[in-house]
Amino acid sequence: MTDAHALPPMAVLGFGFFSTQHASPEDTVRDIRCEAQKPKFGLLVARARRFTSLVTQMHVEVCGQALSSAPKDASPHTIFASHHGELHIAADLISDLLTLKSVSSARFALSVHNAPSGLVSIATGNTHGTTTIAAGDDSFAAGLLEAFLIARERRGLVLLSYADEPIPALFGGPISDVGTGFALLLSPATTAPLQGLGTIALQEHTGEADPRLPFQGTADLAAALAAPRPATVQVGQVRPGHAMRVVFSPT
């Protein structure tokens, strides 16, 4: 095997999508705005919801949506991906330590990039391994590659969740007011009964990925899954000079 082309395709058993400014993946692709909305993130009990950031809430929301299609008692290996992670909590902690000379222990405990992964594992009682990936604007692409590799290794279900929230003012933002989350529940296509939405495969092509906002690839893919319709979606590049695409083939 020489590149991601040769990784076996995966069956898509379910997906989740959320945008703070759009009612559906298709509306996100077309940038048709709705009234600003917040994720419900119903997986978390009241006590666990406190102090969570928007990016965590979006991760939890889309994981809940994707898991609603899961087989009973499914306990997938989970992969979380985000460019910026808990950027708003980092901004709050920095502001507090510079001005108040103290920080909230509860906020600090949720400041790590893998806070959503821990909260989802607790909420679902999932004791399998979980990982969190970052690769700048290519974080979703890198997370997807890791998901394919883990599914290949474990020969079982994997749940990939990607989310990023708008850049806070402390970092010079916002660039965009859109926060999005996207999750995929995947199973090796060779072992799962193909009763899901279809299959996805990875492709890599020589050449740089076109510059786009990171959430656009996830919105394109979510729109194709929701339709459902065949699609080839560029999601970024995980190695220099090799643009990665996802090919979705509906069942």
Place this chain on the structure above:
Amino acid sequence: MKYFPCAITAAALANCLGNTADEVFRNAIAGADCFATSDEVFPGLPFRVPVGLMKAPPKRPTDFPWKGAETRLFRVVHASAVQLKAPVESAVARWGKDRVSYVFASSTGGLEHTEDTVSRGAVTPIAKGETTSTLLADHSMHATNDDMANYLGIGGYRYVVTTACSSSLKALKSAVRLIESGLADAVLVGCGDSLCRTTLYGFRSLGILPDAPTRPFSADRAGLTLGEGSAFVLLERTPKPGVHPLAWLSGIGESSDAFHPSSPDPTGKGALASMREALATAGLAPTDIDHVAAHGTGTLQNDTMESAAIHTVFPGIPVTATKSLTGHTLGAAGLTSLVLSLESLRLQTCLPTLRSEPTDPTVANPIVKTATPRSMTHVLVNSFAFGGNNCSAVISRAGGTAP
């Protein structure tokens, strides 16, 4: 399908014990206490605690077109990367540029640089039409990735694993997957975290950052000491003739506690699952393990849970907590401990756990207090994290053939 072993063909370290692996090993064997105090790096904090502060890490060469700023994180990471320039270039020559990948691990990324920029009032709004800024780029987890990979001539996959304090052992597992799947023939696994105000304030707010240096497994332990540092290992598929592994990476186990965002499950179920999976992937029995390099943070919650879990699986096996030497280097902690264990295997000597006396009477396994000769073939390394994220690795002594 056989995932292990992978050959570890080169390794590097930099932390408060030294800016090179040799210096770190010398001070570790000697049991040198190299902690500084927080006011030496961040004056004006409302508390003064010991820290594992790196002393003048090397500046980067000026004859390379670096993209990112020379932040504190950059200098911490670069201190290890520079040690592996020749071995990585050799691996690139052996396998081809695109066949060598780079997986980096960090918990805080460029947070210290952001704190500094904000404290100086030097943040500028992101320009209209731009999708990022130099501050965001230097803040992110992948801030140093392209620079380090380009500097070392790596052309394969590159990304970051960031699962807080277990990040670097988890990155090691990601690297094994890349090799096993055929996407890479060699992977450089690196990690680095620098000291920053947020973690000092944060662990202080949790009540586990005491005024005195950390005392893992001691009856008098009161918490952890933060450190900074980096560690690198070069993993290769069965090495080509003439390339001699330092040791074998024989197995890795992973688990989640599914218990609490920042506290370990006191029953140790997650730690047990992680250690047992590491053994299973290595094809080893508990009695094959000769030494355990513990996560050993010096907090009551971790040490109580971990010592009981280790005793369950490895009764009687000597245990070391090298965070008493290096401080807790967060995302770099797991690989730091693993590279120190490589030297333990090479020298057939267990490294010391400083300040562990009087040992907590509930700790059943012997804690190594001074550098101690021991015949060792397999060492298990633990790394646990916020979110109940657990990872354990087994490394095995280099010999003529894979174990």
